[in-house]
Amino acid sequence: MRSPTGEGGVKETQLGSLLRPVRAGNAFEETVERLLQAIKLGVVPHGERLPSERDLAVHLGISRVTLREAIRSLQEAGYLDVRRGRYGGAFVVYLPPEPGHADLAEAVNQMGAGDLADALTFRMAVECGAAQILATLTLDSAQRAMLLRRLADVNGAAPADYRRLDTAFHLSIAELTGSPLLAAACADARLRVTDLLNAIPVLGPNIAHAAAQHQAIVSAILAGDPDGASRAVAEHLEGTAALLRGFLA
Template identity: 75%
Template sequence: MTVLRPVRAGNAFEETVERLLQAIKLGVVAPGAKLPPERELAVQLGISRVTLREAIRALQEAGYLDVRRGRYGGAFVTYVPPQPGTGDLRRVVADMGTADLTDALTFRMAVECGAAAVLAASELTDEQRAVLRRRLADLDEARVEDYRRLDTAFHLSIAELTGSPLLAATCADARLRVSDLLNAIPMLQVNLEHAASQHQAIVAAILAGDPEAARRAVAEHLEGTAALLRAFLS
């Protein structure tokens, strides 16, 4: 849950809303699932429970959360990403602007390739290897409605496993910048199968301790996503 990192004191409320919204939009907390307990979440974000409650209330009013009271209560995610569609994709790109789109894709390429290379160059523990394999297995077995969320978890786990909070946060930011784009791309079975083989190549390179191969595997995967994006926009 790297996205739920401590906020700065100066804009505690605004940054808390940003952190929670990032976790919701990236699927770190799945639709229908509950945010961590209030006491735990306040400590994780480094804020008071009053500030946390204000942020949760704001997101409830905006339609992202449903707050339930009682023994089995909590803040439950109600946000569901829109169904993919070419019209939605064009609208997202129009809202971003071509320059911002290019910048976002370049940013993601740089940080995700870097994270994979750093992880591949590290001495991985058995637990780290198991986490990476588990994220890949979860993605390979994902239902269509869960695919984007588990794809995000897989990609973010590479940065998180490096042990660098800054790198993990940067990769989460890069992913968030393109999340609406990815959600709008129609899911094609052939593309999903191709992506699965690319994900396997990424994991194989990291586990083999080959930074350059890991970097190439991530670059090829992200270039494929960019090509599919261009195809639906043409």
């Protein structure tokens, strides 16, 4: 099957999936939600500028007045710094908190044990499904190069950049299927566990193990092995769940 994204249709970020149109009835609230997704998932990392007001308003299907209200609220909450002038714009100043056991326990307490289990199940379903679907598609050279680049980025990441680049790798699998709904679901699933993952220290042996699992996922996708791709993602996510349980014990 031909990939629906087509030749040259590779997106360099996951912004296209996150910044989808909002519903008119809750335009302000959903705009804040979309922008927070992009910020907290590291799709727009610390120090970088959000797209222009014009582009954001078009993507989100909202007025600039609503967009400015959302940006102002996120500035007041400490996520953005709005600068004026020729080189101005809304710059991300949010940084994930340093890992700590108390933070992990607090994040789980806020979610509730049932919600945590549900979030892990949801993530397993959508990410395994995305990898399985992608393995059935015929990827063009640009798409294959993007997947391999995301793999190299995360597997060569410094500890400070690891979570952000790991997110980019996982989201790129869904993005490459060409399904905005699936890409959005995977972003939502990742966001539900982002605070938990950020509360876990980046451990060398775990990162090395994850690198081998990432390679297995990509190899199965590029080999056109849907079942193998799904199994590789499931093994990887089960390892993450085990790590969470270990730090919560």
